[in-house]
Amino acid sequence: MDIKIPKLSIGEITAELPIIQGGMSVGISLSNLVSAVAKEGGIGVIGGADIGMLEPDFGKNFKKANERALRNEIRRAKQLSNGIIGVNLLMALTDINELIEVCVEEKVDAVFLGAGLPLTVPKTLIESKNTKTIVIVSSGRAVKVIFRHWERHHGRIPDAVVLEGPLAGGHLGFKYEQLNDEKYSLENLLPEVIEQVKVFEDKYGVKIPVIAAGGIYTGHDIYKFIKMGADGVQMATRFVATHECDTSEEFKQQYINAKKEDITIIKSPVGMPGRAIRNHFLQEVEKGNKTPFSCPWQCIKTCDYKTAPYCISLALTNAKKGKFSYGFAFAGANVYRINKIVSVHELMEELKTDYIKAAEDDLKNG
Ligand SMILES: Cc1cc2nc3c(=O)[nH]c(=O)nc-3n(C[C@H](O)[C@H](O)[C@H](O)COP(=O)(O)O)c2cc1C
The missing domain is CATH 3.20.20.70 (Aldolase class I)
Incomplete structure (x- = not known):
């Protein structure tokens, strides 16, 4: 054929x-x-x-x-x-x-x-x-x-x-x-x-x-x-x-390690839901803990930076660099299937x- x-x-x-x-x-x-x-x-x-x-x-x-x-x-x-x-x-x-x-x-x-x-x-x-x-x-x-x-x-x-x-x-x-x-x-x-x-x-x-x-x-x-x-x-x-x-390799590793139960929907400061891999940083956000930050420019029109619990731009930049204590990885619903x-x-x-x-x-x- x-x-x-x-x-x-x-x-x-x-x-x-x-x-x-x-x-x-x-x-x-x-x-x-x-x-x-x-x-x-x-x-x-x-x-x-x-x-x-x-x-x-x-x-x-x-x-x-x-x-x-x-x-x-x-x-x-x-x-x-x-x-x-x-x-x-x-x-x-x-x-x-x-x-x-x-x-x-x-x-x-x-x-x-x-x-x-x-x-x-x-x-x-x-x-x-x-x-x-x-x-x-x-x-x-x-x-x-x-x-x-x-x-x-x-x-x-x-x-x-x-x-x-x-x-x-x-x-x-x-x-x-x-x-x-x-x-x-x-x-x-x-x-x-x-x-x-x-x-x-x-x-x-x-x-x-x-x-x-x-x-x-x-x-x-x-x-x-x-x-x-x-x-x-x-x-x-x-x-x-x-x-x-x-x-970063650390970001890719998050994908390899992710299990189905780790995938979560966050309430992003951007004002939309987002799919991500749950980690300690996001658990702290879920508990209501805030990471104080200053916002010199407001990169996203819809971000209410005065009440946002963290800066999404900074959290994603940290994730890109592999610093997961201060950030998290976005991922699709099938990320748990990735193993290499x-x-x-x-x-x-x-x-x-x-x-x-x-x-x-x-x-x-x-
Ligand atoms: C890490 C990550 C970052 C993403 N960033 C953007 C983005 O900046 N703009 C956008 O329109 N979509 C973004 N997406 C969505 C993707 O472009 C894509 O449409 C979607 O993830 C497709 O689903 P899949 O990941 O299950 O294949 C992102 C997705 C992931 C996983």
Whole structure:
């Protein structure tokens, strides 16, 4: 049987594999991981939020430090690979517009916008011929709201949609009570998002790829969501457990050690729930203990830094550096299944083999 894994086309750009490595901010997905994924035929995505935290002037010049670090990482990723490179940015960032400008200037292939509805975005991105805009949503309703806003205010629609379901790692676009409600599973949300996107595809006569994300772990999972009508998948947790991932060895070790019962939902200072690995730091937060901090800039619009029990930016920076007494790791719901670190090449080969096996089994079973 000659089974082919479909490519993923977003407008005129085409990835050989329908696999996007989800952006992971605060230093987890940088040029090393991103270029390795792009070289393998997937789409590598730099996590752009607080990317400048290791720059020497981050403490007093955070916007400039972020812009500089983002520019450097994009350039380095492009030097290391000819593949497709994107940047993930949170709408809730106070420097979102400046960081989008860097992406447009550096001609990244795609900007992924999440954590808040990507309604108003800079004109340069709307008009860019080089940079696609991909919006991250958690419902069909969000597609309708965003696309209608874009039609009215920007005279065009976004280029692709990532549907991030409740099993994803990091901040989640759901209410706490929705996270365990079957109605909001990725499997149940995907058809409504595809249907909503189709309204706009028909209207404009263009293909708008829908990418499924959250808890996707094997090639079998990829096959399942593509069979359901997704054009590709976005995966993040599995890419953390690779040699190329830009985070510390201690961070990766947290992934290997995590058991199912260690995975928890936190109430992030950002104002959204987030999935993370429970540790002593988070247990102290749960008990109501605060880590005092000063906030010279407020990096997240929605962060109530005066009442927040800790600084999320600092906690995630500490985790990136491996200092887990002062931080914690975000992770997807399937992190407990990880038991070793592999290369991005090995991971991609495993996913491809498993995809083909799932497709063959499906054909055999009719
Ligand atoms: C450590 C970590 C950091 C993340 N950071 C971001 C981020 O900065 N922006 C974002 O939109 N999504 C972020 N995510 C979500 C991923 O991009 C991805 O969509 C999601 O985790 C997919 O689910 P999976 O991890 O089960 O594959 C993060 C996920 C993880 C595990």
